[in-house]
Amino acid sequence: MKEFIKEYIPTYCTTLRYEDLSNLEVGKAVIKDAVSNWERFGFLNGIDDEVKKEQVAVAFDNMAHDIIFENERIIRLNDRYNFNFAQDDEEKHSPKFDVIILPLIRRVICKTDNFTYDKFVEYLERLSYLAINYDGYEFEGDIEAEICAFMSCAIEEMFNNLKNKK
Numbered sequence: 001m002k003e004f005i006k007e008y009i010p011t012y013c014t015t016l017r018y019e020d021l022s023n024l025e026v027g028k029a030v031i032k033d034a035v036s037n038w039e040r041f042g043f044l045n046g047i048d049d050e051v052k053k054e055q056v057a058v059a060f061d062n063m064a065h066d067i068i069f070e071n072e073r074i075i076r077l078n079d080r081y082n083f084n085f086a087q088d089d090e091e092k093h094s095p096k097f098d099v100i101i102l103p104l105i106r107r108v109i110c111k112t113d114n115f116t117y118d119k120f121v122e123y124l125e126r127l128s129y130l131a132i133n134y135d136g137y138e139f140e141g142d143i144e145a146e147i148c149a150f151m152s153c154a155i156e157e158m159f160n161n162l163k164n165k166k
Helices: 002-008 025-039 050-068 072-080 097-111 117-128 143-165
Strands: none
Touching: 025 050, 050 072, 050 097, 050 117, 072 117, 097 143, 117 143
């Protein structure tokens, strides 16, 4: 995924957050560019809600920027989320963090009403400290999809708890 992002995603992708961009006229143009950029690869297909589509595109831009410029928090997360299922069998698939991050962002945004990129990264850091032992677990089908579903449920719960506290 990192190679894809470096090759196809412009290095001028925004580091500004959706909440900040949506309130400025120039920010709306940045949002429009982000949506256009990610739509051309099909990453936003199936998102009917325009606000959610914009939020996903801007969060993808934020994550792409962090991956391209090797943001320290993202490097730490990539190291912590080392899903190694290969063990003795080299044919087994071992997904990497950067492969599941974009579907994870999309899933969380589409299922929560109070998404912020900074909180998302904070929740990923918090979740990474949990001991998750996959030893002996047999995945049915797409490993990335199952990990993404598990992680998104946990992060959605964190966002929902934040919403309920307000």
